[in-house]
Amino acid sequence: ELKVEQNPLFLSMQEGKNYTIYCNYSTTSDRLYWYRQDPGKSLESLFVLLSNGAVKQEGRLMASLDTKARLSTLHITAAVHDLSATYFCAVDMEYGNKLVFGAGTILRVKS
Amino acid sequence: GAGVSQTPSNKVTEKGKYVELRCDPISGHTALYWYRQSLGQGPEFLIYFQGTGAADDSGLPNDRFFAVRPEGSVSTLKIQRTERGDSAVYLCASSSFGALGADTQYFGPGTRLTVL
Numbered sequence: 042e043l044k045v046e047q048n049p050l051f052l053s054m055q056e057g058k059n060y061t062i063y064c065n066y067s068t069t070s071d072r073l074y075w076y077r078q079d080p081g082k083s084l085e086s087l088f089v090l091l092s093n094g095a096v097k098q099e100g101r102l103m104a105s106l107d108t109k110a111r112l113s114t115l116h117i118t119a120a121v122h123d124l125s126a127t128y129f130c131a132v133d134m135e136y137g138n139k140l141v142f143g144a145g146t147i148l149r150v151k152s
Numbered sequence: 153g154a155g156v157s158q159t160p161s162n163k164v165t166e167k168g169k170y171v172e173l174r175c176d177p178i179s180g181h182t183a184l185y186w187y188r189q190s191l192g193q194g195p196e197f198l199i200y201f202q203g204t205g206a207a208d209d210s211g212l213p214n215d216r217f218f219a220v221r222p223e224g225s226v227s228t229l230k231i232q233r234t235e236r237g238d239s240a241v242y243l244c245a246s247s248s249f250g251a252l253g254a255d256t257q258y259f260g261p262g263t264r265l266t267v268l
Contacts, residue, residue, distance in 0.1 A: 084243070
């Protein structure tokens with residue numbers, strides 16, 4: 042059974058600081074996704090990582106994938122308040138059959 | 153273009169009642185998914201449709217839950233004899249299909265179901 046673990050589960054950080062969220066998964070995966078969810082809202086797709094060594098960047102967020110270590114990271118650079126949200130990683134085992142999500146990381150950026 | 157839409161946005165029902173939740177996917181998306189999200193948790197897979205057929209219903213928790221997609225577009229998730237434990241946000245997602253299988257799943261706003 043595929044398990045996806047994120048850490049930390051809660052992250053409070055000051056504006057301007059850098060931090061990394063980690064996502065570990067237990068079995069071989071086809072693809073890995075990062076989603077953002079604002080309170081009371083649905084999930085917004087941020088990144089899809091398709092292969093070992095893949096790196097994608099959008100603004101202050103950068104995601105990477107190491108399939109050998111079964112690890113993805115979401116790095117936050119110079120955080121701003123607008124990045125406050127819950128971030129989920131999700132692993133796709135069977136080319137789009139279903140996603141298995143981590144528990145989510147609640148990010149709070151303090152001014 | 154229009155995203156995934158779900159109705160109703162909120163549904164309050166009494167224990168034992170029957171409910172239907174509707175999902176309208178992005179036009180042209182052949183794959184449709186239902187997930188359930190409880191408070192403070194990540195979404196959990198329920199069922200996946202490819203076209204009109206349920207390709208994987210392994211996430212449905214029991215036989216009180218079933219879903220249909222009769223014309224390969226709109227889907228309805230049906231819950232019989234609702235229980236308080238069914239209270240959650242039910243999310244629908246859709247995706248297109250590319251060379252590597254299904255593409256990114258795009259999620260709707262969800263239906264918040266409360267069973268009293």
